[in-house]
Amino acid sequence: MSQDGRRSARGLIRPHLNDLPPYGAMESVAAVAKELGLDVSEISKLDGNENPYGASPKVASALGGFSGYHLYPDAGQTAVREAVGRYVGAEPEQIVLGSGSDEMLGMAATLFLDPGDALVNAPPTFGMYEFLANIHNARLVTVPRREDFALDLPAMERALDEGAKLVYLASPNNPTGNAVQPDEIERLLGHDAVVVIDEAYAEFAGESAVGLMADHGNLIVIRTFSKWAGLAGLRAGYAVVPTDLVEIVWRAKVPYNLSVASEQAILASLDDAETLLENVRLVVEERERLRQRLSATGWVRPYPSAGNFVLCEVRGIAARDVRERLRARGILVRYFDEPALRNCIRISVGLPRDTDRVVDALSEIGATVG
Numbered sequence: 001m002s003q004d005g006r007r008s009a010r011g012l013i014r015p016h017l018n019d020l021p022p023y024g025a026m027e028s029v030a031a032v033a034k035e036l037g038l039d040v041s042e043i044s045k046l047d048g049n050e051n052p053y054g055a056s057p058k059v060a061s062a063l064g065g066f067s068g069y070h071l072y073p074d075a076g077q078t079a080v081r082e083a084v085g086r087y088v089g090a091e092p093e094q095i096v097l098g099s100g101s102d103e104m105l106g107m108a109a110t111l112f113l114d115p116g117d118a119l120v121n122a123p124p125t126f127g128m129y130e131f132l133a134n135i136h137n138a139r140l141v142t143v144p145r146r147e148d149f150a151l152d153l154p155a156m157e158r159a160l161d162e163g164a165k166l167v168y169l170a171s172p173n174n175p176t177g178n179a180v181q182p183d184e185i186e187r188l189l190g191h192d193a194v195v196v197i198d199e200a201y202a203e204f205a206g207e208s209a210v211g212l213m214a215d216h217g218n219l220i221v222i223r224t225f226s227k228w229a230g231l232a233g234l235r236a237g238y239a240v241v242p243t244d245l246v247e248i249v250w251r252a253k254v255p256y257n258l259s260v261a262s263e264q265a266i267l268a269s270l271d272d273a274e275t276l277l278e279n280v281r282l283v284v285e286e287r288e289r290l291r292q293r294l295s296a297t298g299w300v301r302p303y304p305s306a307g308n309f310v311l312c313e314v315r316g317i318a319a320r321d322v323r324e325r326l327r328a329r330g331i332l333v334r335y336f337d338e339p340a341l342r343n344c345i346r347i348s349v350g351l352p353r354d355t356d357r358v359v360d361a362l363s364e365i366g367a368t369v370g
């Protein structure tokens, strides 16, 4: 009991949580706009790998016309599982949906990680995997990528042979943009461990590991409607799981975890997949124009990307300063300066006018450095 007589729950917190590093979430665009004295529409939001074309217009109609918000969702997710199964080329039984792929990544950790179990992580990569290791009090086995961001497969295989249970791999990888090759995934699948392939950006790459599931019972593929279908704000993701895990997944999952709004939005998006995939094509085209224009600056060095973002090494100025100077102009990007990723910025692909704006701003910034 504290001096004022109030009880506190602070001392009862699971001890490992006291050491959690804070999760580096994005700034709120409304707060940034307010600080800069701009309207939200004047911000080029290129820090979240979101879809500049937004959701399908069919989503707004479906949500506006829906009359069942007062009822709980179908706990069995029947209609969405069928639609998603058809879309992704898997049996509806293998599909489980949730609040973004983040929730599904967490579900994989819940299924396999006891405290002390080892999880293999290959940075630089999406921060969620390390976050999940920390939350579950798992042992993080870090196997850094090579200079060109390819996986260090022998080291990863060694970690699996030494007893690691789970490996998360984003393909294409965020923030580096490169995809994992099917033969690399198959090598990892040859070990007594679970391989989770995070395909948040798969539509932009046009590749998927779902086909490997027919021959491998230790592969889970996780995907999302956030990026290609523009539903990041609604939170709609899914996992494709091996058939013999399905029953336990449903016993371990929070019931009603997919809201009716997400359910309706997913069905409407799949109904309009052709339009959305055309938007994906436009983003891919714009990505290449962005890369070309960035290369032409001379001091911003874009890496190849199979996603909807471009990682760039910046020369002659700190990446953090570049990020700040862009931010002051209403352009939001991410920056990285850590052992695995020195002096880089990551620019999400926006509309053509965003490309022009960010490249023009970078040219101005470049003119002020030697």
Ligand SMILES: Cc1ncc(COP(=O)(O)O)c(C=O)c1O
Pocket: 048, 049, 099, 100, 101, 102, 103, 126, 170, 173, 174, 198, 200, 223, 224, 225, 226, 232, 235, 236, 237
């Ligand atoms: C590799 C990767 N996986 C998953 C996610 C999370 O996606 P969702 O919005 O479906 O939770 C992101 C988001 O940026 C990501 O980059």
